[in-house]
Amino acid sequence: MACASEVLCMDKFSVYAARLVEKGEYFASGHRACQGCAEALAVRLVMKALGRDTIVAMATGCMEIISSPLPTTAWEVPWIHVAFENASAVITGCESGMKAMMRKGKLPPKKINFVAMGGDGATADIGMGQLSGALERGHDFIYVCLDNEAYMNTGIQRSSATPWGASTTTSPAGKRSKGQQTQKKDLPKIAIAHNIPYVATACPSFPFDLMEKVKKAAAIEGPAYLHILSVCPTGWRIPSEEAIKYGRLAVNTCVFPLYECEYGKYRMTYKPDPILPVREYIQGQGRFRHLTDEDIEVIQKRTTEEYEKLLKLCEMD
Amino acid sequence: MTRERRGIEVSLAIAEAVGQADCDVIAAYPITPQTHIVEHLAEMVANGQLDAEFVPVESEHSAMSVCCGAAAVGARTFTSTSAQGLALMAEIFFIASAMRLPVVMALANRSLSAPLSIWNDHTDTMMVRDGGWIHVFVENGQEAYDHVFWAFRVAEDPVVRLPVAINIDGFILTHMIEPIEFEDDDLVKRYIPEYRMEKPLHPDKPVSMGCFAMPELYTEAQMAREKALVNSYSTCLKGWEEWAALTGRRYHPIETYRADDADYCIVTMGSLGETAMAAVDELREQGEKVGAIKIRLWRPFPFDDFYKAAEGKETLIVLDRAISFGGPGGPVALEIRSALYRRPQAPAVVNYVAGLASRDVRVEDFKAIILEGKAKATAGHTAGYTLYGVRE
Numbered sequence: 001m002a003c004a005s006e007v008l009c010m011d012k013f014s015v016y017a018a019r020l021v022e023k024g025e026y027f028a029s030g031h032r033a034c035q036g037c038a039e040a041l042a043v044r045l046v047m048k049a050l051g052r053d054t055i056v057a058m059a060t061g062c063m064e065i066i067s068s069p070l071p072t073t074a075w076e077v078p079w080i081h082v083a084f085e086n087a088s089a090v091i092t093g094c095e096s097g098m099k100a101m102m103r104k105g106k107l108p109p110k111k112i113n114f115v116a117m118g119g120d121g122a123t124a125d126i127g128m129g130q131l132s133g134a135l136e137r138g139h140d141f142i143y144v145c146l147d148n149e150a151y152m153n154t155g156i157q158r159s160s161a162t163p164w165g166a167s168t169t170t171s172p173a174g175k176r177s178k179g180q181q182t183q184k185k186d187l188p189k190i191a192i193a194h195n196i197p198y199v200a201t202a203c204p205s206f207p208f209d210l211m212e213k214v215k216k217a218a219a220i221e222g223p224a225y226l227h228i229l230s231v232c233p234t235g236w237r238i239p240s241e242e243a244i245k246y247g248r249l250a251v252n253t254c255v256f257p258l259y260e261c262e263y264g265k266y267r268m269t270y271k272p273d274p275i276l277p278v279r280e281y282i283q284g285q286g287r288f289r290h291l292t293d294e295d296i297e298v299i300q301k302r303t304t305e306e307y308e309k310l311l312k313l314c315e316m317d
Numbered sequence: 318m319t320r321e322r323r324g325i326e327v328s329l330a331i332a333e334a335v336g337q338a339d340c341d342v343i344a345a346y347p348i349t350p351q352t353h354i355v356e357h358l359a360e361m362v363a364n365g366q367l368d369a370e371f372v373p374v375e376s377e378h379s380a381m382s383v384c385c386g387a388a389a390v391g392a393r394t395f396t397s398t399s400a401q402g403l404a405l406m407a408e409i410f411f412i413a414s415a416m417r418l419p420v421v422m423a424l425a426n427r428s429l430s431a432p433l434s435i436w437n438d439h440t441d442t443m444m445v446r447d448g449g450w451i452h453v454f455v456e457n458g459q460e461a462y463d464h465v466f467w468a469f470r471v472a473e474d475p476v477v478r479l480p481v482a483i484n485i486d487g488f489i490l491t492h493m494i495e496p497i498e499f500e501d502d503d504l505v506k507r508y509i510p511e512y513r514m515e516k517p518l519h520p521d522k523p524v525s526m527g528c529f530a531m532p533e534l535y536t537e538a539q540m541a542r543e544k545a546l547v548n549s550y551s552t553c554l555k556g557w558e559e560w561a562a563l564t565g566r567r568y569h570p571i572e573t574y575r576a577d578d579a580d581y582c583i584v585t586m587g588s589l590g591e592t593a594m595a596a597v598d599e600l601r602e603q604g605e606k607v608g609a610i611k612i613r614l615w616r617p618f619p620f621d622d623f624y625k626a627a628e629g630k631e632t633l634i635v636l637d638r639a640i641s642f643g644g645p646g647g648p649v650a651l652e653i654r655s656a657l658y659r660r661p662q663a664p665a666v667v668n669y670v671a672g673l674a675s676r677d678v679r680v681e682d683f684k685a686i687i688l689e690g691k692a693k694a695t696a697g698h699t700a701g702y703t704l705y706g707v708r709e
Contacts, residue, residue, distance in 0.1 A: 089379035093385060093389070
């Protein structure tokens with residue numbers, strides 16, 4: 001199977017080999033994530049790319065719960081959690097406060113990365129308005145959506161980012177249902193519609209691509225949105241050692257293409273070759289096991305269409 | 318010391334005070350009757366009169382969230398809201414105090430929907446009574462202006478570190494033009510020096526804020542919160558004493574008017590206190606031994622001050638501006654009845670709810686309430702409450 005390092009133009013990466021990756025850990029080990037949690041890996045990689053001078057505001061959810069049980073913390077950088085829907089508003093408060101205090105001489109100047117993180121529920125559902133407001137106001141911050149495609153923290157309930165056909169505890173498959181009845185909300189496109197400088201998709205199965213995008217998002221002034229597919233073995237009902245494999249399959253089947261949109265210009269950062277059939281991604285996951293061949297064909301058709309649309313956007317100048 | 322007396326709309330005076338306090342971040346969303354406060358702040362920032370970040374958020378929930386973020390990095394932070402806005406931000410309102418983030422809010426009190434009403438009463442603030450904030454009520458424009466400084470002073474005190482809500486009656490106060498004495502900036506700076514938060518969010522010394530607690534720690538966290546609020550009382554007093562030393566204007570947690578030799582008192586909170594005083598004057602002329610007790614500090618509730626004010630009175634007629642539906646009466650009367658329960662020689666408490674949605678409570682109405690209340694107490698009819706002036 002192709003992996004990022006074989007296909008991407010390595011000279012464009014500032015970090016392209018494991019030994020060059022930041023050694024420091026800002027999201028420390030010892031947290032309580034499930035075995036094989038790719039979301040925790042995503043957070044770790046994001047933090048490595050951002051480094052020490054970072055403030056994180058986190059939404060309620062898996063990552064908040066596993067990293068901050070009093071009196072312990074997994075965070076080596078300043079970190080704040082206030083509520084579920086408001087990480088983007090909280091971080092814009094941090095950014096505004098520091099901006100004002102530095103301007104007024106109340107704080108020595110320093111370049112700080114302001115980062116909000118939330119799951120797909122926090123981003124696509126309950127925090128959508130607050131994210132939109134923060135993006136529209138143009139604060140200098142990065143929003144990281146850690147998308148594991150359902151409310152995993154509360155017990156695998158569907159969100160608007162759950163893909164069609166996935167069985168969750170609130171979109172269960174049954175005699176009269178194929179699981180989730182709706183298509184996955186396209187959050188990166190919604191972010192792009194805010195005309196912000198930088199939007200990208202990433203997946204921790206492609207760590208260099210992910211870290212490169214984080215660094216780019218941090219370097220750009222203004223809002224940046226990163227949408228990270230974070231495989232959840234518990235919720236997707238796959239063996240915990242296969243999280244990385246399923247991340248690769250999501251990308252290589254074009255179910256989750258890796259692309260970026262910089263000042264409105266789309267670019268595919270990784271083109272799978274060959275493109276694998278979606279069946280390879282779908283068939284091993286317990287959440288999709290009720291789907292028939294016809295159902296998988298429906299997903300294949302839609303996946304191909306969506307990918308081709310995206311390619312067209314990338315071709316446009 | 319230069320002191321300027323200006324005729325100014327109270328909302329504008331509040332905004333000017335926030336500017337004099339050198340606030341760093343203001344986050345607010347428009348809602349009547351708070352709008353003039355934040356409009357003027359936006360104007361001050363736009364004109365360079367105030368060097369601050371004005372964050373025009375997309376909802377009140379975000380307003381309080383932005384304030385939490387700003388306060389967490391150690392910025393001096395202000396917001397303002399009313400009624401539905403407060404209801405929408407309620408979730409974060411409770412968290413702000415639990416996280417000990419010293420946000421200052423001008424709460425332009427307004428009725429809660431439905432039916433939709435933009436007018437004044439205390440139904441909004443009573444909803445967040447148990448939110449862990451310090452609550453102060455002001456009676457006029459001067460008090461509103463003065464309490465902006467007091468609020469920052471108390472909120473940011475390292476011993477307190479709690480958010481403060483300044484309750485200002487919507488329209489009745491916010492939209493009035495009143496003569497207000499403005500203090501000069503030097504005096505303000507002496508009263509509230511530059512704020513230095515002890516452990517802010519900063520990469521140089523990372524801290525984690527807002528961690529979650531298992532049941533074995535939740536109770537202790539609530540205890541710490543309760544202690545912080547109860548202990549803030551002495552800082553509240555100190556704040557008023559020092560303000561009095563600087564300006565000559567003196568405030569107390571409970572204030573009384575012609576109450577020393579009174580047999581019975583009308584108890585109010587907020588701007589109606591001034592009307593109550595006028596009614597007391599007129600009734601005194603008729604020979605009634607009546608006085609007024611005004612609650613300024615609502616949370617932490619100043620029990621001892623209240624006992625002192627209520628001592629020796631036969632009857633307290635408590636005017637509420639909210640209803641605890643299905644409960645024993647208005648929230649203020651409920652509080653007072655509970656405070657006085659089984660105290661020796663406790664006065665009888667008669668409860669009236671009036672002035673909902675700005676329905677006028679005139680001097681005549683106060684006189685009627687006081688006399689009727691006195692008669693009810695004499696007849697032993699002290700249970701429940703009366704919704705004054707309601708058309709049935």
